[in-house]
Amino acid sequence: MVIVGAGEAGTAAAIALREGGWRGRVVLIGNENMLPYERPPLSKAILTEVTDPGPKWLATPERLAELRIDYLQGRNVERIDRAAHTVTVSDGDQLAYERLLLTTGARPRKLSIPASAGSRIATLRTYADALAIRRIIGRGCKVVVIGGGFIGLEVAASAVSRGASVTVLEAGPRLLTRAVPAAMADLIKAKHERSGVRIQTSAIVERIDENEGRSKVVLADRRTHLADIVVVGVGAVPNVELAQAARLAIHNGIVVDETLTTSDPHIFAAGDSCSFPHRLYDERIRLEAWRNAQRQGAAAAANMLGANRPYEDVPWFWSDQYDETLQIAGRCRPEDVAVARSLGAKGQLFFYLTPRGRLVAACGFGSLGAIAKEIRWAEIMIGRRLAPNPEALADPTVNIKTLLV
Amino acid sequence: MSTGQWVAACAADALQPEELLRFDHGGLTLVIARSPEGGYFAIDGHCSHEKVHLADGIVDGHIIECPKHFGTFDYRTGEARALPACIDLRSYEVKVESDTVFVKI
Known part of the structure; x- marks a missing residue:
């Protein structure tokens, strides 16, 4: 069993394969140079605590050893050979699989605007990203957050709690447009404003210039904001390239059926990168959510072992704000x-x-x-x-x- | 089991079956649970995964579910039952006398 992607979904799957009774080899491949860790604290405790609390591991080396999970860290998977049932890892190694799970996750969407090379622009997905933001935010520092979604708002809340001066620029008419109803978004906006965050909606960012070591964010209406750091949180795109190159079906994510099986019956997908049908809703959905990743990973593992069970968990999401x-x-x-x-x-x-x-x-x-x-x-x-x-x-x-x- | 003192925690009728109550004493915070069969139990109140109080969670049978990340515990023993909770919680002896729930702390 080979799992590509060692985030919440991949790690949950590796553990579930063992708990499901699989005695053969389990290989978990991650592209970061560290143990699997929890992402939710990256926008919260990792930014707010006075001393960095460090990553919260999903599995310690002892636990991985106990479960006999072969964890390959800092490695990318270059290629899937579906006919030969192998994957090629970045160091050239080939690994054979009986069943393959793709938990390749998502990456921050980039802004499609001009930005000068010297401007300090950050996104947040990894522990390294969080440390880069953490190093800068602090008393007297000026932070501009582009995007009034969950990541942006959590970073805003964390930065203002560290004493930074924070402005959130949202292109839409209100915060959290896709995620919550207007009445709820208003409550959240009021909470941020009481805490000292400035929020501008309908704020279209045109470009980001460098200005004496700081970033100058220029809006379409010519207003400008100077910032020590610009944090961009404008959504995420699923990592489908590996699956696409292997000619698996893709549609806003790696297409799977209700048992999380891709268009190849030996390959499964779970977590932020997969697009799945849900019995409660009459459209395919793709979720970028902690609990979904964890439960879908475990469900995919059961189905890799032949359970053939539809994944039916009700979508659930949480965000801490202050x-x-x-x-x-x-x-x-x-x-x-x-x-x-x-x-x-x-x-x-x-x-x-x-x-x-x-x-x-x-x-x-x-x-x-x-x-x-x-x-x-x-x-x-x-x-x-x-x-x-x-x-x-x-x-x-x-x-x-x-x-x- | 502790060799401590019996401390009055709440009135016996303060809890319906499958209900939870937070009880703080000294530096400790506990959760008192009443089972569907009517028995009373007490375990440490904070989830062993992150510091979230279990009294805000839901009960199904003998299982408490953490309100934040859905780790579960058997409140009769403190045993962690589902991830992300993997560390057992301490359980405390409980008795009911004169319509009052006592916990040995």
């Missing part, structure tokens, strides 16, 4: 009906029902204690395709668990 947390379960569409439940100062929940009344999504923003249970019960209801009473959903005195009937 001392508050945002959680989203499920997916909603513009025609879905929103039901709000106010938790007063503690937070706010929104539920989304299809026009026929089925619960398809829920999101909450507030203290973890106030929202986590409700979102979790909502997730279970979404998975069971339940149609809870909207008035009960809106009523904060009704325990959501009691609607699970």
